[in-house]
Amino acid sequence: xxxxxxxxxxxxxxxxxxxxxxxxxxxxxxxxxxxxxxxxxxxxxxxxxxxxxxxxxxxxxxxxxxxxxxxxxxxxxxxxxxxxxxxxxxxxxxxxxxxxxxxxxxxxxxxxxxxxxxxxxxxxxxxxxxxxxxxxxxxxxxxxxxxxxxxxxxxxxxxxxxxxxxxxxxxxxxxxxxxxxxxxxxxxxxxxxxxxxxxxxxxxxxxxxxxxxxxxxxxxxxxxxxxxxxxxxxxxxxxxxxxxxxxxxxxxxxxxxxxxxxxxxxxxxxxxxxxxxxxxxxxxxxxxxxxxxxxxxxxxxxxxxxxxxxxxxxxxxxxxxxxxxxxxxxxxxxxxxxxxxxxxxxxxxxxxxxxxxxxxxxxx
Numbered sequence: 001x002x003x004x005x006x007x008x009x010x011x012x013x014x015x016x017x018x019x020x021x022x023x024x025x026x027x028x029x030x031x032x033x034x035x036x037x038x039x040x041x042x043x044x045x046x047x048x049x050x051x052x053x054x055x056x057x058x059x060x061x062x063x064x065x066x067x068x069x070x071x072x073x074x075x076x077x078x079x080x081x082x083x084x085x086x087x088x089x090x091x092x093x094x095x096x097x098x099x100x101x102x103x104x105x106x107x108x109x110x111x112x113x114x115x116x117x118x119x120x121x122x123x124x125x126x127x128x129x130x131x132x133x134x135x136x137x138x139x140x141x142x143x144x145x146x147x148x149x150x151x152x153x154x155x156x157x158x159x160x161x162x163x164x165x166x167x168x169x170x171x172x173x174x175x176x177x178x179x180x181x182x183x184x185x186x187x188x189x190x191x192x193x194x195x196x197x198x199x200x201x202x203x204x205x206x207x208x209x210x211x212x213x214x215x216x217x218x219x220x221x222x223x224x225x226x227x228x229x230x231x232x233x234x235x236x237x238x239x240x241x242x243x244x245x246x247x248x249x250x251x252x253x254x255x256x257x258x259x260x261x262x263x264x265x266x267x268x269x270x271x272x273x274x275x276x277x278x279x280x281x282x283x284x285x286x287x288x289x290x291x292x293x294x295x296x297x298x299x300x301x302x303x304x305x306x307x308x309x310x311x312x313x314x315x316x317x318x319x320x321x322x323x324x325x326x327x328x329x330x331x332x333x334x335x336x337x338x339x340x341x342x343x344x345x346x347x348x349x350x351x352x353x354x355x356x357x358x359x360x361x362x363x364x
Contacts, residue, residue: 005356006192006210009177013196013205016158016165026164027203034198036099037138040091041107042131047090048115049129051083052122084112099138100162106139106193137197137206145194150185157181161196168205180209214357218317226307226350227322228343233303238314245306251299258292296342304349311359319354321347321363 015023087108095104121127140161148159151167155178158167170178183189184207192208226236234245265284272281279286311319347363354361 003212004210005213006208007180008206008208009175009180011177011181011205011207012169012171013166013203014169015203016167027198029164030196030203031198033099033103034136034138034196035134036095037103037107038132038134038136040095040099040104041111041136043090043094044087044108044111045115045129045132047087048112049122051086052115052119084108087112100140100144102140102144102162103138106141110139110193135197135199137195137204139193139195141193142191145191148185150182157185166203166205180207183211184209213355216312216357217315218312218358219315220317220360222314222316223318223320224311224314224316225320225322228346233299233346234307236307236310238311238316241314243306243310245303245310246299254295255292258288258295262288262292296345300342300346300349304346304353307350308353308357308359311354312357317359319350319359319361321350321361 015026017023017026088104091104091108092101115122115129118127122129144161146160148157150157154167156167156169158165160166168181180189184191188211190210192210194208195206197204197206222238224236224238226234228234231248232244232246233251236243236245262285265288266282269281269285272284307319351361
């Protein structure tokens with residue numbers, strides 16, 4: 001079993017420069033790099049797909065050598081370099097000088113590994129190649145995060161990325177972001193290849209931290225049996241001890257109230273003042289939908305956290321989720337349940353938290 005765990009967090013950062021003109025120039029540079037990155041990603045994937053499918057181009061002349069290999073290593077090869085290096089050469093020829101080469105290198109590695117993961121699906125038409133958008137985050141290696149320091153007077157952390165000074169903005173953060181950054185500043189965590197994204201006039205840093213899993217006195221022979229219920233979001237049993245987590249009324253009363261507010265906002269949108277198109281008229285609807293989404297995520301995190309805490313108290317090293325297929329099929333038949341009971345998302349949170357503490361999850 002892998003003893004390390006990788007966590008990705010989304011942290012807002014700001015450009016730490018004294019004048020507004022300098023900040024605008026730095027932000028403009030970041031936007032330009034992001035634009036180059038999305039075009040580079042689409043270009044790389046297109047070349048990878050062409051290289052993968054070239055053997056199926058039966059309408060080409062028979063004299064064309066079809067072996068995708070370096071001609072220096074194989075006389076039948078049609079490439080003058082390794083296949084993965086062709087991606088760097090294509091991107092470097094067009095965008096070298098417009099964005100740091102470190103971004104091209106990180107993007108090349110991630111796209112190549114992801115493409116090779118689904119290469120068989122691409123070949124048989126079961127999957128289409130991805131199409132990257134303009135607001136996609138651009139990657140960079142951990143070596144580019146330099147002069148990382150803690151600023152206790154501002155309750156923030158500062159660092160330089162490609163020479164641009166940035167500092168974090170955590171706001172009223174109640175998650176583990178501050179603790180993770182503080183541990184990284186003290187060299188207690190390892191930072192992996194991360195990303196930066198500019199979206200809706202904000203800058204987000206997506207750091208990936210790698211650290212060892214939490215160690216607990218767990219017994220693999222002790223099995224916790226958990227099931228998703230209609231009366232309770234979760235019911236877990238270890239031996240003779242049983243715990244029901246949440247209730248139907250407790251979970252649904254707030255969600256149904258938010259859904260009623262969404263319905264009223266949709267009705268009132270007909271008479272809302274226009275002027276900037278559909279987005280302005282549906283502004284209230286979008287706000288309530290975001291409220292519902294955040295509420296559901298908050299409750300599911302709470303339920304999954306209580307489940308894992310109960311397993312730790314009982315020293316259960318194995319978590320068995322029972323009869324999930326039958327519950328999901330029932331949810332598909334009942335429109336009300338399907339709309340309000342987030343089974344798959346809850347299962348994802350349980351698996352993530354169990355992996356973090358070293359509990360093995362078995363889905364029955």
